[in-house]
Amino acid sequence: MHGRLKIKSTAQQEEEKRKEREKKLKLYVTARDVCFSQRKEGVLDEEALQLTQQLLSSNPDFSTLWNYRREILMHLETVREEDDVQKIYESELSFVERCLRQNPKSYGSWHHRGWVSARLPRPDWVRELSLCDRCLSLDERNFHCWDYRRVVVRMSGVAVDQELRFTDRLIGSNFSNYSSWHYRSTLLPLLHLESPEPLSPTPQLAKTSPRTNSHRVCEEQLLKEYELVQNAFFTDPNDQSAWFYYRWLLGRAEREEMISCVYVSREEERVAVCFSKPVH
Amino acid sequence: MGTQIKDVVIKDDAPNALILDKHADYIAAYGSKKDDYEYTVSEYLRMSGIYWGLTVMDLMSQLPRMNCEEITEFIKSCQHECGGISASIGHDPHLLYTLSAVQILSLYDNVQALDVDKVVEYIKALQQEDGSFAGDKWGEIDTRFSFCAVATLALLGKLDAIDVDKAVEFVLSCMNFDGGFGCRPGSESHAGQIYCCTGFLSLTGQLHRLNADLLGWWLCERQLPSGGLNGRPEKLPDVCYSWWVLASLKIIGRIHWIDKAKLRAFILACQDEETGGFADRPGDMVDPFHTLFGVAGLSLLGEEQVKPVNPVLCMPQDVLRRIGLEPELLS
Numbered sequence: 335m336h337g338r339l340k341i342k343s344t345a346q347q348e349e350e351k352r353k354e355r356e357k358k359l360k361l362y363v364t365a366r367d368v369c370f371s372q373r374k375e376g377v378l379d380e381e382a383l384q385l386t387q388q389l390l391s392s393n394p395d396f397s398t399l400w401n402y403r404r405e406i407l408m409h410l411e412t413v414r415e416e417d418d419v420q421k422i423y424e425s426e427l428s429f430v431e432r433c434l435r436q437n438p439k440s441y442g443s444w445h446h447r448g449w450v451s452a453r454l455p456r457p458d459w460v461r462e463l464s465l466c467d468r469c470l471s472l473d474e475r476n477f478h479c480w481d482y483r484r485v486v487v488r489m490s491g492v493a494v495d496q497e498l499r500f501t502d503r504l505i506g507s508n509f510s511n512y513s514s515w516h517y518r519s520t521l522l523p524l525l526h527l528e529s530p531e532p533l534s535p536t537p538q539l540a541k542t543s544p545r546t547n548s549h550r551v552c553e554e555q556l557l558k559e560y561e562l563v564q565n566a567f568f569t570d571p572n573d574q575s576a577w578f579y580y581r582w583l584l585g586r587a588e589r590e591e592m593i594s595c596v597y598v599s600r601e602e603e604r605v606a607v608c609f610s611k612p613v614h
Numbered sequence: 615m616g617t618q619i620k621d622v623v624i625k626d627d628a629p630n631a632l633i634l635d636k637h638a639d640y641i642a643a644y645g646s647k648k649d650d651y652e653y654t655v656s657e658y659l660r661m662s663g664i665y666w667g668l669t670v671m672d673l674m675s676q677l678p679r680m681n682c683e684e685i686t687e688f689i690k691s692c693q694h695e696c697g698g699i700s701a702s703i704g705h706d707p708h709l710l711y712t713l714s715a716v717q718i719l720s721l722y723d724n725v726q727a728l729d730v731d732k733v734v735e736y737i738k739a740l741q742q743e744d745g746s747f748a749g750d751k752w753g754e755i756d757t758r759f760s761f762c763a764v765a766t767l768a769l770l771g772k773l774d775a776i777d778v779d780k781a782v783e784f785v786l787s788c789m790n791f792d793g794g795f796g797c798r799p800g801s802e803s804h805a806g807q808i809y810c811c812t813g814f815l816s817l818t819g820q821l822h823r824l825n826a827d828l829l830g831w832w833l834c835e836r837q838l839p840s841g842g843l844n845g846r847p848e849k850l851p852d853v854c855y856s857w858w859v860l861a862s863l864k865i866i867g868r869i870h871w872i873d874k875a876k877l878r879a880f881i882l883a884c885q886d887e888e889t890g891g892f893a894d895r896p897g898d899m900v901d902p903f904h905t906l907f908g909v910a911g912l913s914l915l916g917e918e919q920v921k922p923v924n925p926v927l928c929m930p931q932d933v934l935r936r937i938g939l940e941p942e943l944l945s
Contacts, residue, residue, distance in 0.1 A: 519791035582791040
């Protein structure tokens with residue numbers, strides 16, 4: 335649906351293309367019909383897994399088939415030994431990885447991967463993080479991958495500054511790094527939290543929802559950040575990401591405790607003072 | 615040194631007039647392509663495909679050319695026991711297709727063709743503890759689904775079936791440093807998600823929670839030298855963003871921050887004079903999805919040959935007036 339160039343071709347080429355598509359269509363329809371009828375009959379075995387594999391590799395957005403796979407996997411969990419289940423899920427991860435290589439932007443594939451990782455008897459989060467590293471090295475703007483990375487990092491308790499250093503590396507490679515700056519904007523406030531909200535002793539990313547963009551950042555970290563982003567747009571003034579980030583940064587400073595305004599009323603014999611933040 | 619700006623160049627001979635009749639013919643013929651490969655492999659989204667086709671036909675005042683009875687029967691056969699609706703027969707129910715189905719039936723003023731109470735029950739059951747919505751029983755969370763939930767319920771007049779306050783808190787937790795929204799908390803801003811979240815906030819009467827100037831700036835920066843809009847920084851322009859971005863700007867009262875003439879020229883250039891329909895960008899293959907959003911975008915820009923479109927629901931205004939649904943817009 336996106337990025338498909340319309341190419342003009344001869345009548346013969348058109349006819350060849352038409353025959354090929356007719357063949358493809360027949361294969362697809364047959365495979366789909368078999369999957370649907372097997373599912374209706376309650377078939378939940380490895381053979382059914384094989385069938386859906388064919389279709390999903392080239393049609394990963396066919397979400398009903400991912401659903402069917404999950405039903406099969408859940409059933410196999412109940413009739414196989416734990417070691418077997420581990421192996422089945424590991425080969426499931428390899429299958430999903432192949433799907434992702436062909437189509438790195440399918441919601442269905444990424445969701446399924448997350449589902450599998452959560453059900454694995456012995457998940458390998460290091461492997462998952464490395465998958466994210468590789469995927470992001472091919473396309474630093476793949477938001478599906480970034481979202482999955484955030485899950486992996488949360489599940490395995492990766493430290494905030496390790497992730498900050500990861501964004502340092504990406505931003506250092508000089509282009510298309512809006513996603514990294516965005517990630518930084520969510521990490522910074524966690525590292526130097528100024529809010530009264532209770533925090534775990536080590537700033538880790540083991541939280542559910544980082545509603546932290548409204549939080550302040552301490553001055554030391556802020557000045558470092560200013561330098562970082564200024565380097566970015568002095569190196570390349572057309573790097574728009576840096577400008578968006580800069581605007582946000584300018585509003586991050588801690589508010590000085592000071593008087594915002596004073597109101598004096600002779601008649602009422604009153605002075606009212608407004609402070610910039612609650613005074614303790 | 616220095617980044618090249620990713621953009622397209624519009625050729626001099628690109629279409630520059632609106633050929634509405636060709637688009638109507640394209641859509642009218644699209645449904646009969648049952649032996650077409652592209653058509654068949656997109657079966658997983660058929661309900662949305664029908665919604666795109668019917669809506670653009672209605673916007674062009676050509677809805678009667680479509681087969682109302684056949685479509686209504688099809689929708690009925692896609693409602694599952696749990697109340698949810700699937701994209702097509704044999705597929706599993708999902709919030710995305712539940713919304714599309716209700717939108718279609720609203721065009722036909724026939725939502726009673728469905729078991730409405732069961733639809734409401736299905737949606738209610740998908741709301742999570744943190745206020746978010748799963749797309750279906752398999753648990754994928756996404757702000758798109760928050761939009762699908764409230765839009766469907768609003769069309770049915772049943773918004774009170776869910777915990778609106780919690781739903782709002784979840785969507786707001788997805789607001790980013792740039793004023794935009796992503797799929798989940800922490801996700802990068804994306805025009806499609808922004809459309810869903812601003813539409814959501816409009817339907818729940820919470821637009822005042824946005825930073826309209828900040829978001830408006832991010833949105834108008836989607837416009838490229840070619841006049842087209844992209845979905846986020848450093849991406850190519852795409853006619854569907856003429857909808858996601860433009861509708862969002864309209865909702866937050868800042869549509870004048872876009873160069874309308876240049877955008878209109880880009881949208882028109884995406885037409886295919888030979889086949890009818892719109893493609894994502896000039897010279898590419900057309901499809902019903904981009905055809906709807908091209909025409910809807912032109913409507914938002916004031917195109918007189920097209921009916922006024924509602925920016926929140928992407929449906930003709932007259933349909934919503936009939937239903938009595940008027941989501942708030944910022945001025």
